[in-house]
Amino acid sequence: MREVMGALEASLLTERRVALATVVRTEGSAPRAVGTSMLVTEDGLPVGSVSGGCVEASVMEAAAGVLASGVPELHRFGISDDDGFGIGLTCGGSVEIFIQTHDPASCPDFASLQRALDANMPCALVTIFDGAPSLVGRSELVLHNAEIEGLFADTVLAPDALRAAGDAVQEAIASGTTTSVTLPAATGTDKPLSLLIDVYRPARxxxxxxxxxxxxxxxxxxxxxxxxxxxxxxxxxxxxxxxxxxxxxxxxxxxxxxxxxxxxxxxxxxxxxxxxxxxxxxxxxxxxxxxxxxxxxxxxxxxxxxxxxxxxxxxxxxxxxxxxxxxxxxxxxxxxxxxxxxxxxxxxxxxxxxxxxQTSGLPLAHTSVPIHKGVLERAGYQLRPAGRPPSFCN
Incomplete structure (x- = not known):
């Protein structure tokens, strides 16, 4: 969300409702990383990009619906879908995009996030993007070495799930990597909870x-x-x-x-x-x-x-x-x-x-592994330190 922070702040100051679309999960050679965001105004104007142009038109259409209903939605786009070629996601991957309204009521922690950024405090904005409808869209700002407090209020999560959520947030903050995780379903619901952990750290x-x-x-x-x-x-x-x-x-x-x-x-x-x-x-x-x-x-x-x-x-x-x-x-x-x-x-x-x-720095045409680092790690590839090319390039 960092790339649209200025536009989000302007929308709050002018009391204009906008829809915030954020990449929350990717698979394969997806065009943008988890945490990448785009705004869509009530006038239908986009700010930012969630796919480098592949699915923006479809996202803008969905965002208009979210602005009209006020109900957040999770959308999946991928080459395996029937409309994969139609929307232009031809890179071979898939992407899930969470769309929600952004205003003081729906994003109460935005001001706290701004203060944390001004103070160079490592933190993460944690948002529930999939699960029971009553929980989807909830968010909470969590500081480094702090506990999650209100995100799971009125839910009954197993103690090990609560610990797993807290550990995942702190690990993400420590590594400086925005990610998403899935927890077991809360008691009384039949859907697991998926969290976006959007990490903010002082500039490197x-x-x-x-x-x-x-x-x-x-x-x-x-x-x-x-x-x-x-x-x-x-x-x-x-x-x-x-x-x-x-x-x-x-x-x-x-x-x-x-x-x-x-x-x-x-x-x-x-x-x-x-x-x-x-x-x-x-x-x-x-x-x-x-x-x-x-x-x-x-x-x-x-x-x-x-x-x-x-x-x-x-x-x-x-x-x-x-x-x-x-x-x-x-x-x-x-x-x-x-x-x-x-x-x-x-x-x-x-x-x-x-x-x-931890990549080779070689031309992509001279490599045969998946392009994006996250894909490399999930696939179990051994990454070479930069500057140490494979033997065929010696």
């Missing part, structure tokens, strides 16, 4: 050490992709907002010292991406030493292969081993033969995305 941090031309392009692309971007350089003449306007923060400090400060203050999660572009051993070796000792999801350093070899030897001199140096991606980025700052930024951000999703 991208810290760029070195305020060079490449940093400006990397900051711009990182911000575009939703990262909170910090650029740090000890040289005040280079580290300016005028030179790197897309960065959320410009810090003038010794790179290693700044990274140690942020770690001491607890401001860096393990999913932070560290990019060292300084090209100067006296700056990049100390900061890489700190980063490698604490562990982050991505650590990359710019430079030639000769520079990378020299840097590696210096880090070994500080006590590092082949094992502790394994996470270091140097030279930084995927092999795109990038030359301009913009092309290099694409190369680096592509590698960051591949590292996050």
């Amino acid at each position: 941090r991208l810290i760029i050490f070195g305020a060079i031309d490449f940093s400006a392009s990397l900051a711009q692309l990182g911000a575009f992709l939703g990262f909170h971007v910090t650029v740090c350089d000890a040289r005040a003449v280079f580290a300016t907002a005028k030179r790197i306007p897309s960065a959320h923060e410009i810090v003038i400090d010794q790179p290693a010292r700044y990274l140690q400060k942020e770690l001491a203050l607890g401001k860096l999660a393990p999913d932070a991406a560290i990019c060292v572009l300084t090209h100067d051993a006296k700056f990049d070796v100390p900061v890489l030493d700190v980063a490698l000792r604490h562990g982050f999801s991505y650590i990359g350093a710019m430079g030639s292969r000769r520079t990378a070899t020299d840097r590696r030897q210096r880090l070994i001199g500080l006590g590092h081993t082949d094992q502790s140096l394994a996470p270091l991606r140097s030279p930084i980025g995927l092999d795109l033969s990038a030359s301009t700052p913009a092309e290099t930024a694409v190369s680096i951000m592509a590698e960051i995305i591949a590292a996050k999703n």
Whole structure:
């Protein structure tokens, strides 16, 4: 729902009713991920997309019906349906979309969600999208390490089902992954309860050490992709907002010292991406030493292969081993033969995305496994770390 938050807030301020359509389950090569949302206004205007264009027309028609009746609905679209080709979902997958009205009465926790986001508090908006009609459409905001309180009021769920729901919500928040789960039916009903756990976490941090031309392009692309971007350089003449306007923060400090400060203050999660572009051993070796000792999801350093070899030897001199140096991606980025700052930024951000999703970074035409990560995991495929292609590409 994050992609339509602004439009949802505007609709509440102007007291305009809208329908919120959200992807709640997918199967096969579905075009959009669970949690992706689209708004449909009473005028029939869409905001956002739930399928990249495949089923929007059908969703808008269904949304008009929900706005008229006020009753939430769950719709399934897939290639196996009789109208699969007609609606355009020809990618081979299926998608379930939950449509509900959005107004203060139906979404009482929206204001709480906004406050949690403003305070950078990890949380999840949990919505019942399938089950007994009296329960469908209920939602509750659940904070990290907090209990579900009112979502199951007036229902009788087995204690193990309640624990399973709470555990699933906290696991989703911890992983930062929006998902859906199904619980056993509540006493007195004959339908299991299905929950959408829509996770919201503080923006992932991208810290760029070195305020060079490449940093400006990397900051711009990182911000575009939703990262909170910090650029740090000890040289005040280079580290300016005028030179790197897309960065959320410009810090003038010794790179290693700044990274140690942020770690001491607890401001860096393990999913932070560290990019060292300084090209100067006296700056990049100390900061890489700190980063490698604490562990982050991505650590990359710019430079030639000769520079990378020299840097590696210096880090070994500080006590590092082949094992502790394994996470270091140097030279930084995927092999795109990038030359301009913009092309290099694409190369680096592509590698960051591949590292996050534990994929090979290979052209899809050179792979034979399902495209989407969620499908890979459900199918039991062994994912390769980015940058380690299969033997036929060596």
